[in-house]
Amino acid sequence: MKRRVLVVACTAILLGSGAEGNASEAAVEPPASLTCEESLERRQKLVEELQTLQIRLEQKIREMECSPTVSSDELLAKNVRHLQELSANTRAQRQSMADFEKFVTWMSSSLAGYEKYIQAGSVVAGFARVLPIPYAGQASVLTKFVSQGVLSLNAASVSIASYLKTSDRYLAMVDAIDPVRPDAAKVSAAARYADGELLRAMTDVQAKLRTSADVSASTLSFLETLDHYAGNTDEYWAKTKAFVTRNDAYKNDKSYLAASIEGLRNRAAGFNGRLRLFEESAKKDLPLIKNLVAYDDLIRELDRKRASGGGSGAAAQVMN
Numbered sequence: 001m002k003r004r005v006l007v008v009a010c011t012a013i014l015l016g017s018g019a020e021g022n023a024s025e026a027a028v029e030p031p032a033s034l035t036c037e038e039s040l041e042r043r044q045k046l047v048e049e050l051q052t053l054q055i056r057l058e059q060k061i062r063e064m065e066c067s068p069t070v071s072s073d074e075l076l077a078k079n080v081r082h083l084q085e086l087s088a089n090t091r092a093q094r095q096s097m098a099d100f101e102k103f104v105t106w107m108s109s110s111l112a113g114y115e116k117y118i119q120a121g122s123v124v125a126g127f128a129r130v131l132p133i134p135y136a137g138q139a140s141v142l143t144k145f146v147s148q149g150v151l152s153l154n155a156a157s158v159s160i161a162s163y164l165k166t167s168d169r170y171l172a173m174v175d176a177i178d179p180v181r182p183d184a185a186k187v188s189a190a191a192r193y194a195d196g197e198l199l200r201a202m203t204d205v206q207a208k209l210r211t212s213a214d215v216s217a218s219t220l221s222f223l224e225t226l227d228h229y230a231g232n233t234d235e236y237w238a239k240t241k242a243f244v245t246r247n248d249a250y251k252n253d254k255s256y257l258a259a260s261i262e263g264l265r266n267r268a269a270g271f272n273g274r275l276r277l278f279e280e281s282a283k284k285d286l287p288l289i290k291n292l293v294a295y296d297d298l299i300r301e302l303d304r305k306r307a308s309g310g311g312s313g314a315a316a317q318v319m320n
């Protein structure tokens with residue numbers, strides 16, 4: 001009975017040997033002189049060897065997956081290129097700051113000049129309800145709009161100055177790095193500065209400039225509504241004598257109002273166009289800055305492993 005079982009097992013093994021491939025057949029085909037028991041033992045030994053080999057291959061694959069593919073020096077070179085790319089973007093952004101500052105300064109002084117029209121509009125019942133300013137029916141709030149608008153514009157001016165100072169510091173740090181033989185400490189310092197001070201300054205000035213754009217849009221909308229109302233009736237001018245000058249006041253104020261609207265519209269359009277370009281550039285800078293920090297973290301980890309005996313070829317797998 002036992003021999004019959006062995007014969008059946010040998011037959012099954014021999015019939016299945018074709019699925020192993022030609023090379024395997026040549027290696028494991030038992031000579032005709034071997035008994036069935038000897039063939040079975042040899043086959044079992046070969047299976048065990050193949051299983052051992054499979055385990056070793058799987059282990060090797062795991063080691064290769066965790067093995068270095070990019071060295072810390074290569075990561076350092078990548079970060080230098082990213083710093084230079086961010087530097088070029090920063091230089092382009094700085095060129096717009098002078099125009100932003102001019103507009104903010106002009107808008108701040110002009111808003112003070114529009115104050116008398118805002119105050120005058122607040123005393124006209126009916127008209128005040130259609131002013132494109134929150135709570136336009138309240139004279140005190142309209143006055144606050146001017147003062148708060150000036151404060152917002154002044155804050156934008158301060159933010160512009162801060163961004164220029166911070167970005168100038170960043171550019172100096174990048175310029176001090178030798179792209180051929182970069183100093184890892186300088187590269188790391190520039191990367192961390194970009195992720196900290198530069199990013200905060202860029203985000204802050206963007207928010208402040210957006211607020212300035214909102215102030216100019218509200219002012220323009222107010223003046224356009226005022227011009228439409230004043231152009232259709234003399235009620236506004238009749239009820240606001242105390243706010244306008246004498247000696248042909250109606251004519252002078254009407255022409256001043258029209259000129260103010262045209263000037264504000266043109267300047268605001270130019271400002272908004274430059275602001276959109278700045279915002280698009282800042283949006284592209286964000287992932288670039290985050291890559292700087294990620295690469296710097298990898299470099300520090302690889303250097304730590306190398307210092308602790310991880311091998312001189314310490315590196316890591318990264319994705320661009």
